Amino acid sequence: MNMSGWGALWPVHDFAPDPCYLTQLIEGHDDKLFKVAEAENFVKEIELDKCGQSYAVVSIIGPQSSGKSTLLNKLFDTDFKEMNAKEGRSQTTKGVWIARCAGIKPCTLVLDLEGTDGKEQGDKDDTLFERQSALFALVVSDIFLINMWCHDIGRNNAANRPLLKTIFRARMKLFTPRKITLLFVIRDITKTPFELLKRLLLTDMEEIWKDFTTSNPDSQNEAALSNFFSVEMVALSSYEREEEKFKEEVAELREKICDIARDSSGVVPALDFTYSCQKIWEKIKADEDLDVPSHKIMVATVRCEQIARKKYENLAAKKEWHQWKEDTNRSTTLEFVKWLSSQLDTCLSEYDAETTYYDEGPRSTYRNQLKENLLLRFEPALVCVLEHIGSTILEEFKHTFQKGLLNQGEYFYARASNCIEYCLSKFDQACPVADAVIETTNKHKIGARRKLQSDIVSVVTSSCEKKLKEVLSGSIEKELSGEVIKDLSWKSIRELLKNEVESTGSRLFTALTGLGIDADTREKMTERLEDYAKGVVEEKVRGEAKSVLMRMMKCFASRFMNRLYTGKDDIPTAAKSARRYSLELLSILAAIRLNEDDIDDIKEKLEAELFVSSSSSVKYDPLLIGPDIWEQIPSCRTLIGPRSCKTVWDQFMQETEIIISKALKQVRPLKLCRIFKVVGKVASAGLCLTAMLAALLGT
Structure with missing residues (x-):
């Protein structure tokens, strides 16, 4: 209180007989x-x-x-x-x-x-x-x-x-x-x-x-x-x-x-x-x-610190706070946040009232410290609320997204951005904005919102990756089974991978349009998608390499029957063409070559040492000399080495030789049609072709 003078308040005369308490x-x-x-x-x-x-x-x-x-x-x-x-x-x-x-x-x-x-x-x-x-x-x-x-x-x-x-x-x-x-x-x-x-x-x-x-x-x-x-x-x-x-x-x-x-x-x-x-x-x-410091500041420092500590202890001791701490589910509601906000307002107001006459410096310092300490103590409750809101909205998004894909298929990706925008807007509206906790809430709200956005991106990305895996696995399955009648090569596999990644990326970024993804993030997401796709292809090829003989027999049967059924070749010519195709399959499964700069001569070596020399009298086989690796391929990407290829090919030749021999003995068209059907069924079932065909051709 700043008084310009005491005259108005201090009577000059007529002293009252109050004791002076010397x-x-x-x-x-x-x-x-x-x-x-x-x-x-x-x-x-x-x-x-x-x-x-x-x-x-x-x-x-x-x-x-x-x-x-x-x-x-x-x-x-x-x-x-x-x-x-x-x-x-x-x-x-x-x-x-x-x-x-x-x-x-x-x-x-x-x-x-x-x-x-x-x-x-x-x-x-x-x-x-x-x-x-x-x-x-x-x-x-x-x-x-x-x-x-x-x-x-x-x-x-x-x-x-x-x-x-x-x-x-x-x-x-x-x-x-x-x-x-x-x-x-x-x-x-x-x-x-x-x-x-x-x-x-x-x-x-x-x-x-x-x-x-x-x-x-x-x-x-x-x-x-x-x-x-x-x-x-x-x-x-x-x-x-x-x-x-x-x-x-x-x-x-x-x-x-x-x-x-x-x-x-x-x-x-x-x-x-x-x-x-x-x-x-x-x-x-x-x-x-x-x-x-001045005595005024010195006193204010001590007193304000004492008052702030007392206010902190009083609020921290309230039963509502301990009830929340004892709640094992921690399903904090917005009502609790509103209660907390009102308590903080009251606490700070009481502090202000009790420190009115103290120096503004210490008074303000300890007020800020009191507020900071209270918010720090109650921070877990606020974080819990935000996490609960975020997880609830994420589950709603998952349900809506999956339902949209089920009803509208891939067309839903074009509308997914509206769904994402709605969920994020709903999160913003659901977050507590009480005055006393707004600073801390906003700080954690940013983190919780980012997490929700990241989780939504993960859901959409996971859906796109799942679809990408289905497409790649199915396409490679057709390629390796001979259902796609064209020359097999890693170049075609790489083109398939590239096209599917571009298509999947387009769907993904269409769905995430409203999130404002910058160019750098977009590039990183595309790189992760490419890495994922390569992983899918590699996993698929490794699995196929483990059953390479069965895959070669299926490819042989498919090509052999197709050429005979269409009347393009006689039996020996059809058999040779089908074997060459199976050899190409073996060269593909011999090693992983997903990089554009991968250079190798596996196919040429296999053709020279297995396909061409199989009909000659040369007994010397270079594939059986040296380690079971390919010179131009790292060991980590080698699936079937040279000696293993030789072993597989010898067994393949024995199996197919029986089929070809039996087929040559039976030249009747109707009989051949029956052979083709049985061979196809046997190949698709993974059974022993030699035994089945021998039984059929012997009737």
Whole structure:
């Protein structure tokens, strides 16, 4: 609360008989202890914690026996112990005392400090406590009264010049200063004109400030005195010689104090006044050579941290949260998220209310930390909700997609993008957007949405791959079975693979149109599709290679019957053509050659060493010499080596020789038709062709 002055709230007359609760705040000299229990009791008795920032602190320093306590008692109706002039001048106030100004609203606290230059310290150098207590009062006060004799103006020690210079330096070093009022009270005014005295004092203050700033490179040497202090002066007559006039002047001084503006920007809440004073005194006693934060920030840091921790613990202990943790299914609903959001809002609002009067820096820092800690703790619940929403929508998409393919076939891929767009839109609408959790929810929503999109892409891709596998496997099956009447080669297989990948990719990217897939991602997906297709072909060919003899016999039977049935060739010519086709099949299954740059002479070697030499008298067989590998083919892609090919071919020749021999004995067309049908059935059933044909031709 920033008050331009206290006049409107602080009645000048008619003090109420409220007790001032005089309390010693700091012990003097040897111990220098801050009396925590007494200070806390003082705050409790005057109910200071109810004042917020609407309170003020006035303090006074000056030479011993200069009438400081008397002045305060007359000004604020307090009961500080006064010196008894009849008993002689001696130390009356020891340490630092505090009292409440009676009858004043808002609450005003006044500090009475032990006087300077006292003889009681004897030979001890006790100026340290003078400096410490004066600095303490300077830091905590809104108005700092400097009580001095009129005849001491212009002097050095008596006018407190060294003390002021010292506490200015320490204040700038240890604390972040706020602007306060320095009010010089000139006691026992003489005939010297007041304006002259005022000019002398102002000159002294400017010199002290200049001397301080120029001698301390760490200070704000370009800042003016007026940036940190408002300097005011007032003169009072002698209390002993002119008591009535003194009282009238004190009343005027009281009104002057009421009109002084107060800077509340650096004031801690009244609740923490005791704690703040204690920490300030500890810093002053330690005299740490550090750029520590201001006492306001120091108190705010501790208090805001405590409040934030309490709020966090209270919300984390609520039964609704523990019920969710005990739920093994973790089927968190949006109702839970709404509850969590409202609790977070309430928690942060309560924190804001309880930290209203603290410095904005620590207040904001711990608020953000509180929010971050709460969201971090409740993050699993939010993630669980998003995952549940995503998985539910994914299942709906799978059902819709499969149903669409079943009813519309491949034509559904053109409409699948609309289905995907609908599902993602439904996810966005279903996600919680409560204010308190929106940041964390949005962060995880992005991840959950990406996962849902990735899962949808996987579903569509898997469907396309399944269709691609069916087409490739079926086509290769026809190629290797001889149902497709054309020359077999790896080139034709590669062309088949390329065409099917392009066709499948077209369907896939048509379905994923609405996802905005960029060129790089599209290229990577195409590469993965190609790799998958190659894997399908390789797997199919490896499987066929394991039953190569049966596959060759089926191909032979298919080609042999076709050429005889159509009347293109006689039996020997048809047999030779069918055997050549089977040899091509053997060369294809001998090794995998899916790369465009694969070069080999397997077919040529097999034709030269198996097909051509089979009718010659050459007994030397190069295929049986050396390792069972092909020179131009890696071992990992070799399926049937040269020696294995020789073994298979010899068995194949024996089997087909029986068929050809029996066929030559039976030349009747009708008989041959029966042979063709039986051979076809036997070949398709994978049975022993030799035995079946021998039985048939022998009838």
